Amino acid sequence: MHYDRGVYAMVELREETNFYEILGNTLTDYEKKVNLCKDLQGVREDFILNIAHDLRTHLNVVLSVIQLLKIKHKSVNEGDKKWEEYTQTITKSCYKMLKLVNNLIDVTKLENDYFICNKENLDIICLVESIVNSVNEYAKCKNISIIFDTNEEECKMSVDPEVIDRIVMNLLSNAIKFSPKNSEILVNLTVSDEEVKIEFKDEGPGIPKEEMELIFNRFHKVVKNITSEYEGNGIGLNLVYNLVKTHNGNISVYNNTDKGCNFVVTLPRCIDEECGCSRKIKANTKVQVLEIEFSDIY
Incomplete structure (x- = not known):
């Protein structure tokens, strides 16, 4: 059976149209997935920031209480080496955790353009x-x-x-x-x-x-x-x-x-x-x- 050139042209056009439709749908799906990943990344970073801020708040409360205890019990426990050793250990541990939390907060801010420079x-x-x-x-x-x-x-x-x-x-x-x-x-x-x-x-x-x-x-x-x-x-x-x-x-x-x-x-x-x-x-x-x-x- 013989087909003229017009029929072949229509078939080729339809195939080309289908190709671009499939490509367009694929790109749209890809774009949706990229946007979803970005949203999830944002949620993850916000979660880290919120947890880190809460940790920092509680650590500062602990440090404040330690300072008050030192002032209040200074006269009572003067010369008590164990008291000094225990409070110093608690303070040092809080400082270590604060360093980690502070660094985590700042890194997250820097990577998400939240960090503000005051030059x-x-x-x-x-x-x-x-x-x-x-x-x-x-x-x-x-x-x-x-x-x-x-x-x-x-x-x-x-x-x-x-x-x-x-x-x-x-x-x-x-x-x-x-x-x-x-x-x-x-x-x-x-x-x-x-x-x-x-x-x-x-x-x-x-x-x-x-x-x-x-x-x-x-x-x-x-x-x-x-x-x-x-x-x-x-x-x-x-x-x-x-x-x-x-x-x-x-x-x-x-x-x-x-x-x-x-x-x-x-x-x-x-x-x-x-x-x-x-x-x-x-x-x-x-x-x-x-x-x-x-x-x-x-």
């Missing part, structure tokens, strides 16, 4: 040096010396001081945890025309080569080194990575040829005329921040 024009050299000096006390428990060096005396730029605080303290906390006793940690700040580099060099065991590309992933934990008594939770370095990104910066890591590893934070130099003046963090607030950040060391 100021300030001297970053003075800021980093003051953080290093405040951390030195916690390094002494392992007889570790933290040495700060810089190629300039002053460098004003636009940063959020609390973000820089978290970055430096987190990296120093890691360095102290994984460094052997009686060693040194070098913090070197280098200023150039376009950027500022802050380098953290320790004398620890270093990072396995196969772990280098995963080190900043959320919840990734480096295989515990037999020489270290500490084990991370896989949040701290991911938090640092995301905090550095809020300043359009970069962070890298590499092992030293002899021992230890280097973390290098690179931040672009810029001044924002709309930024306010530097604000001071209250002394008692700063002390608690340090106690929380280094609760798994001392």
